[in-house]
Every structure is written in C-alpha cells, then in structure tokens.
Amino acid sequence: MPAIGDVARLAGVSKSTASRALTGRGYVAEETRSRVERAASEIGYIASPAAASLVTGRTKNVGVVIPFVNGWFFGEVLEGIERALLAAGYDLTLYNVAPSGPERARVFDFFLARARVDAVIAVGVDLDGGELAKLDRRDTSVVCLGGRAAGVARISVDDRAVGQLAAEHLLHLGHTRIAHLAGAGAAARPLSVQGERRHGFLDALAAAGLAPGGRADVSECAMTMPGGYVAALQLLGRPGPRPTAVVATCDEVAFGILRAAERLGISVPGDLSVIGIDGHEYAEMFGLTTIEQDPADQGRLAVDVVLRLLGEASVPDPLPDSGAPLPTRLVVRASTARPAR
Known part of the structure; x- marks a missing residue:
C-alpha cells in the first residue's frame, strides 16, 4: 500500500510538505500542492482521515x-x-x-x-x-x-427590511386593505426570520397609518405551500371585506395563496395582489412578484x-463583516397590480 513517503519522493518534496498539501493544514504553494496531488493520484495513495485527524486535530x-x-x-x-x-x-x-x-x-x-x-x-x-x-x-x-x-x-439578509419592502410595494400600488400570512411562531419569536418579516410588515403599515386589525390583518401558518393554501382559504373565504393584497412570509406560502384564490374564484391580480419573499425557482412560472435572495x-x-x-481560507482576516446584510432585490411580476376601483 502506498505511503506518504512514496508520494513525497515522487513529487520531490518532504513528507511534511506532502502531508500539508494533502490534508490542507498549513501553507503550501499552489504549484506544489498540485504536484503532490498528481503524485498521490498516480500511485493510488489515499490519505487516512483518522491519521490526519491525529496529526492535525481536525476531522475535516x-x-x-x-x-x-x-x-x-x-x-x-x-x-x-x-x-x-x-x-x-x-x-x-x-x-x-x-x-x-x-x-x-x-x-x-x-x-x-x-x-x-x-x-x-x-x-x-x-x-x-x-x-x-x-x-x-x-x-x-x-x-x-x-x-x-x-x-x-x-x-x-435584513428580514425586517425585506418584510417592510414587500408591504411598501403594495402600498405604492394603492392598496390599503393588506394582510400578512406570517410564519408559525412569528409573534412569539420576534427575532426569528418569520418574526422579523412580520415586524417589517407592521412597520410599513404603521408608517402608512394603517393599524393591524383594522385595514391590515396578520395571521400565521406553516411556511409551506399547503400551509399557505389552508390559511388563505380561511383569510379570503370569511364573511366581510377581504384584503385586496397579501404579503406572504415566503414564496411557498405565496404559491398556496394563489391556489386558494383560484379555488375561490378570486382573480389575481385583478381582485387580489400577492407578493412573496425568497426568489423561489418556480416564482417566474407562477408569475409571482417576490423579493429575491440567493x-x-x-x-x-x-x-x-x-x-x-479554522484558519484555512486564503483571506487572512478571521471574519468578514457579519453585520452587513446580504443583498436582496424586488422582482415585479404579474401577481401584483393596482387595486380594482
């Protein structure tokens, strides 16, 4: 069975250099690393994870x-x-x-x-x-x-800003009866993803002078397509004036809302505008307006x-600025429009 010494001899390096190149522990020039990897491949050497762990203290x-x-x-x-x-x-x-x-x-x-x-x-x-x-x-x-x-x-991402942007898009279109299907546990866990999105939605409605429980409505559901479907049937099918727009906590909930509206005979976007969050791969197929992330x-x-x-990146500083939110963007499609007169 080939050993690390055989790899080192074939690559023309020391055993410690060959070990560093194959384990990724410690600096090795890229050309040297490639030469060692080619040598290991040529003779069929496979580094033992257990042995490497004993030497480096890492499990990879x-x-x-x-x-x-x-x-x-x-x-x-x-x-x-x-x-x-x-x-x-x-x-x-x-x-x-x-x-x-x-x-x-x-x-x-x-x-x-x-x-x-x-x-x-x-x-x-x-x-x-x-x-x-x-x-x-x-x-x-x-x-x-x-x-x-x-x-x-x-x-x-800045989930609070995302929830706010979704609501502001509908407000900009002229909607005043806006509902939000938040994720389960949003109210109880305000710092969770679903909680932050709920906060952002409420921020936007408050700035527009629309109080929840009046012309705004917030309820919770599972963050799935069936969860959105069941919750939307309840929201859109109950007696009284229904919302003209809904902010979904994620795109999968939004897909469920679209299916519920279809079942109830509610036109989207003629009678109901729907916006999601996440940028699901099916959003374009559904014509869903959404706030995309990657x-x-x-x-x-x-x-x-x-x-x-772990000290293995090419960038020497230990951490990037983890306080900076990741990018998002509003993508407008056919599921949102101005409210009907």
Missing part, C-alpha cells in the same frame, strides 16, 4: 443543523454548502433539529460529539446559550445562517466564514 468534517430538509430555501442552502465544502476537502454531516424537545437535545449532547465536527453551520436555527456552551467545550466553531446565537458569526450563494459564504474561523 462540518456539521450542518437545519430545521427542514424538504423546503426549497434550505435545499438550495445545503447545495451551496456541500459544493463549497467538497471544493475545500471537507465532509458534511447533516442534522435535522426540532424547535425544542429531547430530539434536539440529543443532537447537541450526543450526535455532534460522536461525529467530531470541526465546525457547525446553523441554518435558520437559533442556538441558545447551553447549546453554544456544549459546542464551545469541544472547540467547535459556529456560524449562523439566518438564525441567531450570541457572540458568533451571523450571515443573513440561498445557494449564502451557503457558499457560510463555508467561507467557517474556513476563515
């Missing part, structure tokens, strides 16, 4: 904790994370975490410890002090994407921050 494995595995946004983020980790020579271990309860506790008490990860990327998950302390005891770097945790790097690029950026924390 990043844990990703995520609340949903079947949502479009989270799938896009995961793809971005996976591509970036593979390019950097890292593995990924995925954990689907519940909002609370024993299953969530087991992830932090047992599974992350057993997997021995170098870092954790929390996607749309708020980590409490106890969970952070457990990761800190294992010297595990943490990056939050969308979620929050005290004292760690955070990557996110979840795949956010996943890549999260990995970049992890590599900086």
Whole structure:
C-alpha cells in the first residue's frame, strides 16, 4: 500500500510538505500542492482521515443543523454548502433539529460529539446559550445562517427590511386593505426570520397609518405551500371585506395563496395582489412578484466564514463583516397590480 513517503519522493518534496498539501493544514504553494496531488493520484495513495485527524486535530468534517430538509430555501442552502465544502476537502454531516424537545437535545449532547465536527453551520436555527456552551467545550466553531446565537458569526439578509419592502410595494400600488400570512411562531419569536418579516410588515403599515386589525390583518401558518393554501382559504373565504393584497412570509406560502384564490374564484391580480419573499425557482412560472435572495450563494459564504474561523481560507482576516446584510432585490411580476376601483 502506498505511503506518504512514496508520494513525497515522487513529487520531490518532504513528507511534511506532502502531508500539508494533502490534508490542507498549513501553507503550501499552489504549484506544489498540485504536484503532490498528481503524485498521490498516480500511485493510488489515499490519505487516512483518522491519521490526519491525529496529526492535525481536525476531522475535516462540518456539521450542518437545519430545521427542514424538504423546503426549497434550505435545499438550495445545503447545495451551496456541500459544493463549497467538497471544493475545500471537507465532509458534511447533516442534522435535522426540532424547535425544542429531547430530539434536539440529543443532537447537541450526543450526535455532534460522536461525529467530531470541526465546525457547525446553523441554518435558520437559533442556538441558545447551553447549546453554544456544549459546542464551545469541544472547540467547535459556529456560524449562523439566518438564525441567531450570541457572540458568533451571523450571515443573513435584513428580514425586517425585506418584510417592510414587500408591504411598501403594495402600498405604492394603492392598496390599503393588506394582510400578512406570517410564519408559525412569528409573534412569539420576534427575532426569528418569520418574526422579523412580520415586524417589517407592521412597520410599513404603521408608517402608512394603517393599524393591524383594522385595514391590515396578520395571521400565521406553516411556511409551506399547503400551509399557505389552508390559511388563505380561511383569510379570503370569511364573511366581510377581504384584503385586496397579501404579503406572504415566503414564496411557498405565496404559491398556496394563489391556489386558494383560484379555488375561490378570486382573480389575481385583478381582485387580489400577492407578493412573496425568497426568489423561489418556480416564482417566474407562477408569475409571482417576490423579493429575491440567493440561498445557494449564502451557503457558499457560510463555508467561507467557517474556513476563515479554522484558519484555512486564503483571506487572512478571521471574519468578514457579519453585520452587513446580504443583498436582496424586488422582482415585479404579474401577481401584483393596482387595486380594482
């Protein structure tokens, strides 16, 4: 079986240089790294992860904790994370975490410890002090994407500004009876993604002099297409004046609203304008006005921050400005228009 010494001789470098080139631990010139990798490939040498871990103290494995595995946004983020980790020579271990309860506790008490990860990327998950302390005891770097945790790097769009922009678009068109289908738990968790978007919506309505419960209506639903569909049937089918426009907390909820309106015989955008948030890949097909973000690029950026924390990025400074919000843009399509006279 080929050994690291065989690789070093073939590449014309020392064993320590060959080891650094193949493990990614420490600086090696790019030309030298390529020569070592070609030599390893030529003789069929495969570095032992266990052996490398003993030498470097690293597992080359990043844990990703995520609340949903079947949502479009989270799938896009995961793809971005996976591509970036593979390019950097890292593995990924995925954990689907519940909002609370024993299953969530087991992830932090047992599974992350057993997997021995170098870092954790929390996607749309708020980590409490106890969970952070457990990761800190294992010297595990943490990056939050969308979620929050005290004292760690955070990557996110400005969800409050996004919710405000969505409502302002409808106000600019002349709508005054505007509803918001917020994500479940938005009121109870005001600093969550859905909570911040709800806040932004209320900010815009307050600035326009429209008080919730009067000409504005806020309710909560699951952040899925079925969740939006069921909630919209209740919102649009009840007696009394119905809203002329709805801000959906995400595009999947907006798709559900469009289907509910169709079932109730409500014309979009003639009788009802609908705006979503996220920039789902199906938004153009549905003609949905939305506020776009780039979840795949956010996943890549999260990995970049992890590599900086681990000292393996080409940029020497430890962290980018994690306080700066990521870019978004309003994309107007056929689902929003001026209200009917």
